[in-house]
Amino acid sequence: MGGHTGAPPHDQVYDYLKARFPHHPVGISHNCAVFAAENILGWFPARLSDWWFMDYVPQHFEKVDFFGMSYYGRISHDPLPITYLNHPHKIKELGRKHDDIWEYYPEGLRTCLDRYWNKYKKPIIITENGVCDESDFLRLQAIQDYAAIIHQAIGDGIDVQGYYHWSTWDNVEWHLGPSMRFGLYQCDPRTRNRFMKPSGALYASLAHSKKITVHKHAEMAF
Known part of the structure; x- marks a missing residue:
């Protein structure tokens, strides 16, 4: 690395990579969410979470050629975070649409x-x-919802240069094991056989044709 320069570790790594590969873009992947409060008790925790995750953390990784971000949903507080995984009854009481872990809030992207x-x-x-959707029905809707949002963002001048769906096939989550389903392909953890889900076919159509069939017969071009 050429010795300690006093620069933050991320900046040192960025400089090293750009010196070796000057024409390759270097960036990060920042985990994003929308943090909201359900009541007055949730206001401060939501603001604190938003500041920590959305402002404080990314400010340590600003030396980049592109800004990478992941997004899955909205996390409300009352005062503790509300997710379907930990508080399914609260999500249901609030009447919020959800996958198997989080509140489904595509507008947050x-x-x-x-x-x-x-x-x-x-x-x-x-x-x-x-x-995270075992049934695959919400995933079919999500692909359409998120594609429409990205399409509109590009039209409004935001330079979105890439999109990666999580995940190609059902994976092993860090602390939940193989029980949660994120994949476009169903994966049998015992045999490792993989089978395309309907969402996989829909995503393939979008990837190859830059068009997606939405609301029965309407088409959206990208």
């Missing part, structure tokens, strides 16, 4: 895109986005 585009004015790559 645009909120995060606007926030970081306005702050950094650097190209954005969505490095993770999807839903």
